[in-house]
Amino acid sequence: MAQKEKVTKAIKRVSDFIDTTELEGNQVKVDDILDRDIIIMAIQHRKGADGPYLIIQATDTDGTDQYKFSCGGVVVVERLTELAEKKRLPILAKIYYPQGKRYLDII
Numbered sequence: 001m002a003q004k005e006k007v008t009k010a011i012k013r014v015s016d017f018i019d020t021t022e023l024e025g026n027q028v029k030v031d032d033i034l035d036r037d038i039i040i041m042a043i044q045h046r047k048g049a050d051g052p053y054l055i056i057q058a059t060d061t062d063g064t065d066q067y068k069f070s071c072g073g074v075v076v077v078e079r080l081t082e083l084a085e086k087k088r089l090p091i092l093a094k095i096y097y098p099q100g101k102r103y104l105d106i107i
Contacts, residue, residue: 023057025066030104033069034096037061041090043080046070052077061092071095073104080106 023042038058046053053072059065071077076095083091095106 023055023068025057025059025068028067028069030069030071030095033058033067035094037092037094039063039090040080040093041066043084043089045081048072054080056080071104073106076104076106 023044039061040056040058042057044055046055050072051074053070054077055068055070057066057068059067073095080089083089093106095104097103098105
């Protein structure tokens with residue numbers, strides 16, 4: 001039994017590599033934050049029936065309100081994923097619908 005415990009202690013858990021913490025903030029809809037500057041603090045990737053999406057933790061630009069929302073817009077997911085991989089969060093951003101388009105974008 002002692003040998004089994006040594007092996008188990010030497011092997012890492014999934015949670016050692018994957019962030020399983022819950023993002024904090026009031027739950028809002030992406031429509032609630034459209035077209036305004038926010039500071040994106042953190043993201044978490046999820047897989048849904050319609051494809052990958054993000055849980056995004058953000059604050060107002062003055063830092064008073066903290067909230068979280070989900071977004072499955074392909075452009076938003078790709079750009080925020082790239083920024084997170086490059087360790088560029090937190091970052092000032094605006095999520096919006098480009099004029100005449102039906103998809104979400106982020107600047």
